[in-house]
Amino acid sequence: MDRVLNIISPKRGSGTDGHSKVDPNLQTTGTESVPVEGSGSERVDRDHDTQKEDIPFNLGSFSIDEYRPLKVVIIGAGFSGITAGIRFRQYIPNIQMTIYEKNEDVGGTWWSNRYPGLACDIPSHCYQLTFEAKTDWSAFYAPGPEILSYMRSVVSKYKLHQHLHLQHELVYARWDSPTSQWHIRLKRPSPNSETGFEEIEDKADFLFSGMGGLSRWSWPDIKGLDKYKGVLYHSAQWDVMEGQSWQDTVKDWGEKTVGVIGVGSSGIQIVPALQSRVKHLYNYVRGKTWLSPPFASDKMSELLKGDPGSENYIFTDEDKQRFQDPETYKAFRHDLEDSLNSVHSSTLRGSEMQNAAKKAFKENMIKRLEKKPWIADHLIPEFGVACRRLTPGPGYLEALCSDNVDFVPTHIKRITTDGIELIDGTTHALDILICATGYDTTYQYPFPIIGLNNTHLSTKWSPHPQTYLSVCVDEFPNFFFALGPNSGVGSGSLLALIERQVEFAVEVVGKMGRERLGSVVVKREAVEDYDEYIEHYFPTSVYSERCRSWYKMGKEEGRVVGLWPGSCLHAIRALQHPRWEDFDYTRIDKTRNRLYWLGDGSTWNEKTMTGDRAWYLGDGHVDYPPVPGD
Incomplete structure (x- = not known):
């Protein structure tokens, strides 16, 4: 029996790969509903305090495996939203599902980012869903358009378009306790509106966010940026016409002088992509960073x-x-993936693998910079490998050594109408200025999300976000997310973690449907305990060393909010078995009997005399114990 749908669950994945289809013996089309219980704020673990004789018990008219109807709204159609759309529909009977995406197409950050050189920074075969293999990647680090094409193919194969609403941007979300629902507002284009947009409303029993942490970019805080008269780009806002590529946008740049601000993953990819296509290029670098040798096994x-x-x-x-x-x-x-998952100890301070990595990376960078060895003094860090996001940067160091590229470590004083002035008074005239300066990674969303007690998520997550296992937060019932705070990985496959975060949310919705729950919300003390763990873990790692990183909300020091506190495999194990005791619940029915979900004493197949009434003997249900050897 499936781990989400089974009423009497065997051990996780028993007899199967853990991803079997919805059991045909479960009723999935019922529309029975039950009255709403009071304000929806009373916790079931306190029900024993209520005088039960004041509330008559009514036997349910439904079968035990007849799930209550639930409406799930998914925000975002990047990898998280796509995976959620597939898994919720696969595992949850009686579900109504809608996916809202603010952009014109699916893909999330892989749709929004179209800058020159955009590519995967881990091996392409590890940057795909576990259940949907692509074997014909063109390169070891596949280009962005190829990744976007893969995502589109997954959406098409699993027929998610019927649930998908593009150009629908979430602008408001509020939890309503009396109805145990999220009330949301979305902005979408409207030719009949004076502003060109209109707002619509929707409701959801369960709200799943796949918005991610790298979806809200911002201009750098540099004096004079608004005065610049040349062509200005941000790496996250590179306009490419439909049917074209970034190469088409730079085809006339052969006589242009270009400035690129930044040495993050975007800047490291942009510089080598443009080096041979422009007259001259300046790369303005404020900090230092490690570049890893090419991956091999x-x-x-x-x-x-x-x-x-x-x-x-x-x-x-x-x-x-x-x-x-x-x-x-x-x-x-x-x-x-075995190799990727074998380097976690390199992220620990003072470890043998960390020391070996620093030595190997330094030697590799010096060798690649032998034409301009002075650059190494300004680029190779003292902090540990991986303190900043690590990237292989194919071709970057070689591009810096080209005659038409200047590496500029001197800080910028201001941006002028025609270029850049450095703090030493040097000026550079630029035809084109590219800001590869990253994203807003504070998790302060530009719209209100309001939970219990009129609590705003922006307030809750100030000065830094706190969560429970990086998937939910107290005072926000029925609200779960993937790629939220502390969801990145320093090593390993990010998509493997996304899948487990989605599966955790699916298990919660499965419990709501089986047990006819109105709300599920994590306890405050559980959030505080996870927060305490985070505070004690990161000082053992290189991530807490002094380096400017989006892992720390763009700061050199402080709270690490971008990464899981442990390895990728550690995260997968942590999310494998939900600790239901860490949550509070309300029921959707009026009765105070916590076992109301037992229904009328039957299963659907018995009541309707349909399906298999000996399913427990089928493949995947019988758990054969091993016979002890001698």
Whole structure:
């Protein structure tokens, strides 16, 4: 029986891969509803204080496996929203689901970002869903448009468009206790409105956020930016016409002088992409950063032609053909992710692997900068490897050594009408200025999300966000998220973590449907305990060292809000088995009997004489114990 849908659950994944389809023996079309209980704020663990004789008990008219109807609204159609759309529909009977996306298409950050050189910064075969394999990536670090194409194919295959509403931006969300629902408002284009937009309202029994932490970009705080008269770009706002690529937007830049501000992952990708396409390029760098050597493993060397450790290894036709063999592909991907999941100790302060990484990375960077060795003094950090987001940066250091590129470590004083003035008085005239300066990673959303007791999430998450296992927050019932605070990974597959965060939310909704709950909200003390764990974990890691990073909301020191407090595998294990005792609940029915969900004493198949009435003997349901050996 499925781990989400089974009323009497066996151990997780028993007899299956843990991703079986909705059990056909469960009733999934019922529309029975029950009255709302009072204000919706009373907790079931206090029901024993109520005089039960004052409230008559009514036997439910539903079967035990007849889930109550639930409406789920998903915000965002990036990887988190797409995965949620697939899993909620797969596992939750009697569900009504809507996905709202503010952009014109799916893809999230991979739709919004179109800057030159945009590519994956971990091996492409590890940056895909576990259940939807793509074997024909063009490169080891696949370009952004290819990743977006993959996401579109997943949406199409799983027919999510019927649930999807594009160009619908969330602008307001409020929890309503009397109805145990979220009341939301969304902005969408309207040709009949004077402003070009209109607002609509919707309601949800459960609100799932897939907005992510890298979706709200902002201009850098540099004096004079608004006075600049040249062409101005932000890496997160690169206009590319439909059917074109970033190469089309820069085809006439051959005689242009370009400035790129930043040495984060975007700047590191933009510089080599533009170096051969412009007359001259200045890269303005305020801080230092590590660049990792190209990724390689034994399995790669066995399977791939050429040198798999070379810059952005391009898969040959022979490689792609070999990957069509399921076992070959499976072994290759498994080896990659096994390798990615074997470097966690390198993120721990003073560890042998961290010290070895610093030595190897430094030697690699110095070698690649041998034409301009002075750059190493300004670029190679003293802080630990991975304190800032680590990127392989194919071609970046080589581009800095080109004759038409100037690496500028001197700080910017101001931006003028025609270029940049440095603090030493030097000026550079620029035709084009590109700000590769990142995102707002404070998790302060530009619209109100209001929970119990009129609590605003922006207030709740000030001066820094606090959550429970990075998936929910107290005082906000029926509100769960993926890629929220402390959801990034320093090593390993981010998508593997996203899938587990989604599955955690699916389990919560499954419990609501089975047990006819009105609300599920994490206890404050559970949030405080997780917060205490975070505060004690990160000082053991390199992430708390002095370096400016989006992991710390763009600061050099302070609270780490961008990363999970542990390894990727640690996160997966932590989310594997929900601790239901860490939550408070309300029921949707009037009766005070906590076992009202037992219904009328029957299962749906018995009542309707349909389906399999011996399903517990079927594949995936019988748990065969191992026979002890000698």
